[in-house]
Amino acid sequence: MIRSQRNAVLVPLLVIGAGILILLALPQTRDVVVGFVNGAFGGRNNFNFFSTLSRYSIILGMAMAVLVSFRAGLLNIGGEGQLVLGGLTAAIVGVYLPGPPLLVAVAAVLAAMTAGASWAVLAGVLDRVAKVPLLIGSLLLNYPAHFIASYFVSHPLRDVASGATQSHKIMSEARLPRFPGTILDYGILLIGATAILIILLERTSVFGYRVRMQGYSFGFARTSGYPTGKLYYRTLMISGAIAGMTGYTAVFGLNQRYIDGMLTIPLYAWTGVAAVLLAAIIPWVTPITAFFFAMLATGAVGMERSADIPREMGQIVQAVIVLYLAGVSGKILSSNVGKDH
Amino acid sequence: MFFDSAIAESIPRFFTPVLLAAIGSALCERAGVFNIALEGMMLIGAFAAVVGCYYAGDWTGGLGLAVLAGMATGLVFAFFGVHRGGDDIIVSIGLNVLAVGLTAFLLRGLFGVQGQFDDPRIVEIPKVDLGTIADIPVLGSLVSGQSILVWFAVIMVFATHYFLKYHKAGLRLRAVGQNASALRSVGISPQWVKTGALVACGILCALGGAQLSISNVTLFTEGMSAGRGWIALVIVMMCGARLPWIFPAAILFGLVDALGFRIQGLGLPQQFTEALPYVLAIVVLIAAFSRRAKQQH
Numbered sequence: 001m002i003r004s005q006r007n008a009v010l011v012p013l014l015v016i017g018a019g020i021l022i023l024l025a026l027p028q029t030r031d032v033v034v035g036f037v038n039g040a041f042g043g044r045n046n047f048n049f050f051s052t053l054s055r056y057s058i059i060l061g062m063a064m065a066v067l068v069s070f071r072a073g074l075l076n077i078g079g080e081g082q083l084v085l086g087g088l089t090a091a092i093v094g095v096y097l098p099g100p101p102l103l104v105a106v107a108a109v110l111a112a113m114t115a116g117a118s119w120a121v122l123a124g125v126l127d128r129v130a131k132v133p134l135l136i137g138s139l140l141l142n143y144p145a146h147f148i149a150s151y152f153v154s155h156p157l158r159d160v161a162s163g164a165t166q167s168h169k170i171m172s173e174a175r176l177p178r179f180p181g182t183i184l185d186y187g188i189l190l191i192g193a194t195a196i197l198i199i200l201l202e203r204t205s206v207f208g209y210r211v212r213m214q215g216y217s218f219g220f221a222r223t224s225g226y227p228t229g230k231l232y233y234r235t236l237m238i239s240g241a242i243a244g245m246t247g248y249t250a251v252f253g254l255n256q257r258y259i260d261g262m263l264t265i266p267l268y269a270w271t272g273v274a275a276v277l278l279a280a281i282i283p284w285v286t287p288i289t290a291f292f293f294a295m296l297a298t299g300a301v302g303m304e305r306s307a308d309i310p311r312e313m314g315q316i317v318q319a320v321i322v323l324y325l326a327g328v329s330g331k332i333l334s335s336n337v338g339k340d341h
Numbered sequence: 342m343f344f345d346s347a348i349a350e351s352i353p354r355f356f357t358p359v360l361l362a363a364i365g366s367a368l369c370e371r372a373g374v375f376n377i378a379l380e381g382m383m384l385i386g387a388f389a390a391v392v393g394c395y396y397a398g399d400w401t402g403g404l405g406l407a408v409l410a411g412m413a414t415g416l417v418f419a420f421f422g423v424h425r426g427g428d429d430i431i432v433s434i435g436l437n438v439l440a441v442g443l444t445a446f447l448l449r450g451l452f453g454v455q456g457q458f459d460d461p462r463i464v465e466i467p468k469v470d471l472g473t474i475a476d477i478p479v480l481g482s483l484v485s486g487q488s489i490l491v492w493f494a495v496i497m498v499f500a501t502h503y504f505l506k507y508h509k510a511g512l513r514l515r516a517v518g519q520n521a522s523a524l525r526s527v528g529i530s531p532q533w534v535k536t537g538a539l540v541a542c543g544i545l546c547a548l549g550g551a552q553l554s555i556s557n558v559t560l561f562t563e564g565m566s567a568g569r570g571w572i573a574l575v576i577v578m579m580c581g582a583r584l585p586w587i588f589p590a591a592i593l594f595g596l597v598d599a600l601g602f603r604i605q606g607l608g609l610p611q612q613f614t615e616a617l618p619y620v621l622a623i624v625v626l627i628a629a630f631s632r633r634a635k636q637q638h
């Protein structure tokens with residue numbers, strides 16, 4: 001790291017650290033901090049810690065989805081649509097497919113991954129065939145996905161008996177089991193395993209190497225004879241499939257049904273993007289930054305309970321970090337993204 | 342009748358927010374700033390307009406605060422994106438998330454409500470009544486009784502076109518987008534020109550937001566910009582930031598919005614009609630970009 005860059009990180013950290021120490025001397029701020037820490041990690045039977053972890057699993061899933069495409073230099077920011085359609089497809093399979101629970105669960109994962117992957121590939125086709133930039137195409141596709149899901153849960157899939165706009169519950173044997181005595185489900189194992197697999201693949205496999213090189217320089221990848229077309233679609237497919245699978249874990253685990261807006265209102269997809277940016281698109285750092293943002297969100301809820309500070313503070317801090325990062329590290333993204341194709 | 346004065350009256354209400362944001366976006370595009378924070382800028386403007394109205398008890402307060410908030414948003418973008426050399430896309434993502442969080446945060450901090458805020462003190466901005474012209478069927482309701490922001494947007498189309506084409510500052514702005522170092526060599530700072538474009542864009546987007554919150558309705562709902570910023574961006578992309586084309590394109594999207602409401606009245610689910618502008622946007626982009634790609638080959 002160049003010295004000026006190091007100073008740019010260290011100086012504000014020291015200022016913030018000093019500020020926190022001064023503020024801690026005040027009793028009100030102590031309440032806030034205790035509320036935050038308690039909100040993220042405490043609670044009866046560590047309840048809040050487990051809700052941080054279940055939020056973490058979704059954010060981590062979305063961050064990994066974004067990471068795969070950013071690493072290949074593809075600005076796929078349509079994760080939200082891929083997540084929503086994955087969740088919706090999982091819900092449809094979970095509610096309507098008759099059969100043994102295990103079959104339903106496996107079918108739901110596969111269907112959710114297919115839905116997410118197809119939505120991502122659709123954005124890719126728009127880019128490669130119709131020349132609509134991936135950034136815009138993938139982003140615009142978020143909206144139809146949201147409206148399709150919203151239509152399904154307010155009409156054909158709706159559980160009319162409950163007042164809310166939500167689907168029926170998933171058959172209980174097919175749900176992702178929870179760790180005993182907690183609200184945390186096994187979905188985190190699935191997402192965690194995926195994250196480890198992605199990190200290892202990126203570092204050790206030929207595919208990962210090619211994806212990385214294509215991300216650094218599209219021209220280099222093409223001149224070296226990489227199958228750039230295939231790589232392009234495969235990366236998008238993997239990215240979309242991870243997002244779809246994340247939707248599945250939210251529907252089969254966290255909420256046990258599809259509720260209108262459950263995947264969009266908490267801004268999971270954007271938090272995933274923020275986590276990847278904070279990690280400077282480095283794979284092994286991403287799970288750490290994703291955890292940081294999950295902690296920020298649940299901690300903010302605790303702060304709201306104890307100190308009456310609106311929980312949106314978490315989002316504001318997240319946005320300020322992204323803005324600051326953009327200013328400090330300049331062009332992380334543009335240097336990594338092959339804009340020349 | 343399917344196309345009647347009620348639809349005609351609603352078209353300008355629908356196209357104005359998109360048009361204002363699109364003009365702002367075109368300025369940024371010409372100055373070489375890839376601004377995809379229009380959505381956040383509109384949301385902040387919509388919120389500021391409601392706050393201004395509430396505290397001043399008057400619509401001028403609403404517009405005034407919206408302008409200030411828009412300026413501030415533009416300056417924040419310029420600070421991180423232009424002066425600190427941050428990537429435009431990252432700064433935009435940050436600003437969009439900030440707008441969602443900040444408006445929800447302040448909504449609770451200032452008014453203690455969640456989701457939606459309305460109050461009799463939020464007054465509507467005045468409408469321009471054109472007297473006898475209003476009596477002409479369909480056309481009358483299209484042009485008369487529209488808010489002053491509708492007329493401001495229409496005037497801004499022509500003013501901005503003139504500005505970019507003939508005014509010295511407009512020429513400089515375009516020069517920054519085409520060759521920034523050439524401009525630096527004649528002693529003009531490209532950074533400050535970009536800052537100016539961003540501030541103007543912030544103000545225009547904020548006024549677009551104000552049209553949503555204190556003209557179309559008199560309340561604020563979380564996330565009320567609802568993707569209009571992206572539609573504005575699509576319009577600018579497909580028109581190549583040429584203002585004479587932006588105006589009809591914005592009207593087209595306003596028309597689709599208005600027709601969507603009418604179709605909804607015929608019993609089609611709301612979600613289908615709300616998705617219409619985005620589907621249209623994708624179709625239009627496919628048409629515009631694939632044609633452009635063919636011309637280049």
